[in-house]
Amino acid sequence: MSAAGAARRDPSGRWLLALAAAPILLLLVVPLIGLALASSPADLAVGVRSPLFAPALWLSARTTVVSLALVVATGTPLAWWMATGSGRGTRVVEALVDLPIVVPPAVVGIALLETFGRSGLFGVQLGALGIQVPFTTLAVVLAQVVVSAPFYVQAAAAAFRRVEPDLLIVARTLGQSQRGAFLRVAVPIALPGLVGGAALAWARALGEFGATLLFAGNLPGTTQTMPLAIYMALESDVRVAVAISLVLAAVAMLLLFALRAAPSVWASITRGER
Amino acid sequence: MSWHVAVRMRLGSLDLDVDIQGGDAPVALIGPNGSGKTTLLRTIAGAHRPDSGFIRVGAERVFDAEAGVDLAPERRHVGYVPQGYGLFPHLSALDNVAFSWLARGVSRAERRRAGLGLMERMGCAHLADRTPWGLSGGEQQRVALARALTVDPRILLLDEPLAALDAQARRAVRGHLAEHLAARPGPAIVVSHEARDVWALGADVHAIEAGRIVQSGSAEALAKSPATEFVAAFFEA
Numbered sequence: 211m212s213a214a215g216a217a218r219r220d221p222s223g224r225w226l227l228a229l230a231a232a233p234i235l236l237l238l239v240v241p242l243i244g245l246a247l248a249s250s251p252a253d254l255a256v257g258v259r260s261p262l263f264a265p266a267l268w269l270s271a272r273t274t275v276v277s278l279a280l281v282v283a284t285g286t287p288l289a290w291w292m293a294t295g296s297g298r299g300t301r302v303v304e305a306l307v308d309l310p311i312v313v314p315p316a317v318v319g320i321a322l323l324e325t326f327g328r329s330g331l332f333g334v335q336l337g338a339l340g341i342q343v344p345f346t347t348l349a350v351v352l353a354q355v356v357v358s359a360p361f362y363v364q365a366a367a368a369a370f371r372r373v374e375p376d377l378l379i380v381a382r383t384l385g386q387s388q389r390g391a392f393l394r395v396a397v398p399i400a401l402p403g404l405v406g407g408a409a410l411a412w413a414r415a416l417g418e419f420g421a422t423l424l425f426a427g428n429l430p431g432t433t434q435t436m437p438l439a440i441y442m443a444l445e446s447d448v449r450v451a452v453a454i455s456l457v458l459a460a461v462a463m464l465l466l467f468a469l470r471a472a473p474s475v476w477a478s479i480t481r482g483e484r
Numbered sequence: 485m486s487w488h489v490a491v492r493m494r495l496g497s498l499d500l501d502v503d504i505q506g507g508d509a510p511v512a513l514i515g516p517n518g519s520g521k522t523t524l525l526r527t528i529a530g531a532h533r534p535d536s537g538f539i540r541v542g543a544e545r546v547f548d549a550e551a552g553v554d555l556a557p558e559r560r561h562v563g564y565v566p567q568g569y570g571l572f573p574h575l576s577a578l579d580n581v582a583f584s585w586l587a588r589g590v591s592r593a594e595r596r597r598a599g600l601g602l603m604e605r606m607g608c609a610h611l612a613d614r615t616p617w618g619l620s621g622g623e624q625q626r627v628a629l630a631r632a633l634t635v636d637p638r639i640l641l642l643d644e645p646l647a648a649l650d651a652q653a654r655r656a657v658r659g660h661l662a663e664h665l666a667a668r669p670g671p672a673i674v675v676s677h678e679a680r681d682v683w684a685l686g687a688d689v690h691a692i693e694a695g696r697i698v699q700s701g702s703a704e705a706l707a708k709s710p711a712t713e714f715v716a717a718f719f720e721a
Contacts, residue, residue: 398574
C-alpha cells in the first residue's frame with residue numbers, strides 16, 4: 211500500500227497531518243494578505259505617483275529583459291551540452307551551475323565586485339579600456355544574470371534530457387543538420403520546460419536585491435531597481451514601499467498562475483484538443 | 485542493391501564487432517537485450533562512429549575508417565524507424581510524414597499534397613491531422629514507415645517495428661509490414677524479437693550476441709540447427 215493511500219484511509223491521521231502543516235502554510239500566505247490589506251486605493255495612487263516608482267519600474271523592466279535575453283542566449287547551449295553529455299565533466303559543470311543558488315546573494319555581490327571592481331580580478335584591464343562596471347546599469351544586469359541563470363539552465367537541461375535521442379537521429383536521417391535537428395525537434399519538444407525555466411529566471415532577476423545592492427549600489431535611475439526602491443522608500447514613505455511591493459507581488463502571482471496553467475494548455479494543444 | 489556492414493567499435497560496455505551483408509531482400513536481426521542490435525542500426529544511420537571498418541550501401545561507402553569517409557546521417561539516404569516509432573510529438577501525422585521535405589525547401593502546399601498522397605498509398609491518409617498522442621501502435625507504425633520512405637532510402641532500418649503492439653494488432657501490422665517490404669525492392673534490416681515476425685518477413689536472419697554475429701542464414705536453417713541457446717529459444721516459441 212502506498213503512503214498516500216494509507217493516509218487517505220485514515221481520516222483522523224489526515225486531520226492531524228493538516229494541523230501540523232497549517233502553520234507553515236499560513237506563514238507562506240498570510241504576509242501576502244497582510245500586504246494586500248496594508249494599502250488603500252488612495253495610498254496606492256500616492257505610491258505610484260512617487261518619484262521613486264516610475265524610474266525603478268522602467269529600470270527593472272529594461273534590465274530584466276536584457277538579463278533574461280542573455281541567460282536564454284547563453285544558457286540554452288550550456289543546457290543542451292549538459293543534457294547530452296554523461297561524463298564526469300558534465301557532472302562537475304552541473305554542480306557549478308547550481309552554485310549561485312546556494313551562495314548567498316550578498317556573497318555573489320562581493321564576488322562580482324572582486325572580479326569587475328577597480329581593484330578586482332579584471333580591474334586593471336577594464337580600467338585601461340576606460341570601462342567601469344560596478345555601480346552602473348551593466349552591473350545590475352550582470353548581478354541578475356548570475357543569480358537567475360541557474361534556474362533557467364537547470365530547467366532547460368531537464369527538459370532537453372526528456373527529448374529521446376532517437377528523435378534526433380530520425381531528424382538527421384530525414385535531412386536535418388545537427389543544428390536543424392536541435393532547432394526543429396529538440397527545442398519545440400522541450401519548449402514548455404524552456405519557457406517555465408525562463409519564467410522562473412525572470413522572476414528571480416526581478417526580485418534580485420542583495421547582489422545588486424553591493425555590486426551596483428542604489429542609484430535612482432541607474433541601478434535602483436524595484437526591490438532597491440522598496441528599500442529606499444521604507445525610509446521615507448511606507449505607502450510607496452507598499453505600492454511597489456504590491457506591483458511586484460501581482461506580477462509574481464500572474465507568473466505563477468501562468469506557469470501552473472501552461473503545461474496543461476500546452477499538452478492540450480500538442481494533443482490537438484481544441 | 486547490396487549492402488555490407490563491417491565495423492568494430494566500443495560503446496560503453498558494448499564491444500561491437502560485426503560483419504554482415506545482404507541484398508534486396510529484408511534481413512532480420514535477432515539477439516538478446518543489450519547485444520548491440522539497436523547500436524548497429526544507429527551506427528548504420530550515422531549516429532555512432534565506428535573505430536574501424538566500413539559501411540557500404542549500394543555502390544557508396546557511407547563510412548570508411550581507412551579512407552576517412554564518414555557521411556553525416558542526412559547524406560546517407562537511410563530510412564530509420566526507431567523502437568517506439570519515433571514520431572515527433574509536436575507535429576501532426578502529416579507534418580511528420582512531410583518532415584524531410586522541409587530540409588529540401590519544399591513549399592508548405594506541396595509538402596501537404598505529397599504527404600497526403602503518400603499517406604493515401606500507405607493506407608493512413610485519414611490520420612493526417614491527428615497528433616502522434618492519439619494514434620494506436622499500428623497507426624504510428626504506418627506513419628513512421630511513410631515518413632522514412634520520403635527520403636527514398638537506399639536501406640530501411642526498422643527497430644522492433646512490432647514490439648509496441650498487442651497480439652491482435654501485431655497480426656495485422658505484421659502482414660502490412662511484410663507486404664510493404666515485399667512490394668518495395670530494396671534492402672531492409674529489421675530488428676525483431678519474435679520468430680513469427682521473422683517467418684512472416686521471409687527474411688534471412690543474423691543472430692547477434694554480445695556484439696558478435698553468432699549465426700547467419702535462412703530462418704529454416706537457424707530453426708533447424710541453432711548455434712546457441714538464444715537462437716534455439718528464439719525459434720522454439
